Amino acid sequence: MGEMERHVPEPTHTLEGWHVLHDFRLLDFARWFSAPLEAREDAWEELKGLVREWRELEEAGQGSYGIYQVVGHKADLLFLNLRPGLDPLLEAEARLSRSAFARYLGRSYSFYSVVELGSQEKPLDPESPYVKPRLTPRVPKSGYVCFYPMNKRRQGQDNWYMLPAKERASLMKAHGETGRKYQGKVMQVISGAQGLDDWEWGVDLFSEDPVQFKKIVYEMRFDEVSARYGEFGPFFVGKYLDEEALRAFLGL
Template sequence: GWYALHDFYAVDWPRWNALGVADQEAILLEATTLLETQAHPPDGHSACWTLLTQKGDLAFLHWRRRLEALRTEETALSRTRLRAYLRPTYSYLSVIELGTYELAGHAAAMLERKGVRAGSPGYDDALKGELERLARPRLFPEVPPGRYVCFYPMSKRRGEQVNWFDLPAEQRAELMRGHGAIGRKYAGQVVQVISGSVGLDDWEWGVTLFADDPLVFKKLVYEMRFDPASSRYALFGPFYVGIRFAPGALGDVMRGAVAPG
């Protein structure tokens, strides 16, 4: 799917506040123009959030088809005058992916309802086509419209006593089916985008949640903590929570004004 870059920054407020109003406005105009351009690329999607807590102030998300395009967006911000007043706090590189555990089951069920049974002539080709049909909109989505975002990286345990990757594929699939059942209870309240990062970054997956009610993040993650796929086998990194804003509202955000949802 899309390659994904999560890019987080803290504002150097003492230096920023020392600028005159005219300088601030000129810098914000340049940065706003960039963000508005990035929000409508020819191939991909971008969005921005203002972060809570001292983990940062601004978050930028870019989805692109190629790493070269992500690098272009990353360096574009570095060339603006605003970048001199930002300090990087975290970044994460990954690629949107789907768990094959459930997708294959959904595809097989769809074929079953169409009367195409496993083992019948042409079944393998039909299954491949159904998998591609189901996967494409989930591998190359638009950024969901939720006002709030929650991002965290995670990995599966690889200890001497508990090792996810030593489990048989069937057991992993069964555990993930139970895990997915919890997530489906929150359908319509939260959209989850999973991106894989094995070999790309320090953790194995990035999880990005989008919702119009931030309490849904807490409820969902809390309930999943009791599921064996998490309680026994998962390791979690830092959590980042933000409020989405339109690129044209960057000036308001830098002045401490966030429009109510």
């Protein structure tokens, strides 16, 4: 029997950016609409003030945010927040949970991750004008979002983490070429969650047309990196709510 081939680890080179919290909530509509109008108006004014603070942070380059009406039973609202670190992200989450509006909300799902750019073979330049904006993305203030968590498979011969860096790079290059077909139609943000949450990555897709989510995800399923190595969690799709739309959603 010949000597067993020794696996030499070749981890991906990564750069990390803003911390991200996807905070999905269910709204108790019966309780909300049975509350006195004055109580609902007070809760709304407090929530509006909180969102104003998030907007000011974004304008100061200290984060980004988005609020979405989520389709289906998995959630009613998504509060998406990005911050330079975990501490300000915890504060954003806590401020919402302490608000009067939170009395009418329940938690349905959450995902904590960090915006990530990866390179399989050589480190990225953190000062590159191409790299820096992608580490601190700004959430579009219109359109729709599709979020899902995912893993890379580690089963038998289909073990992503046992592949040589050069092979991983080739697979990801082909995957990226598929994604580039949707430039101008879909904005994509990848965040890493290894050791932070139950899945390894979070994927956010932003578009003015939700059908583009179906198209890009379906086409990418035919890429070998997805077909052999991709494992996907639940999908959440929502519509961006500005202040006027959020107030209308709340029936005020």
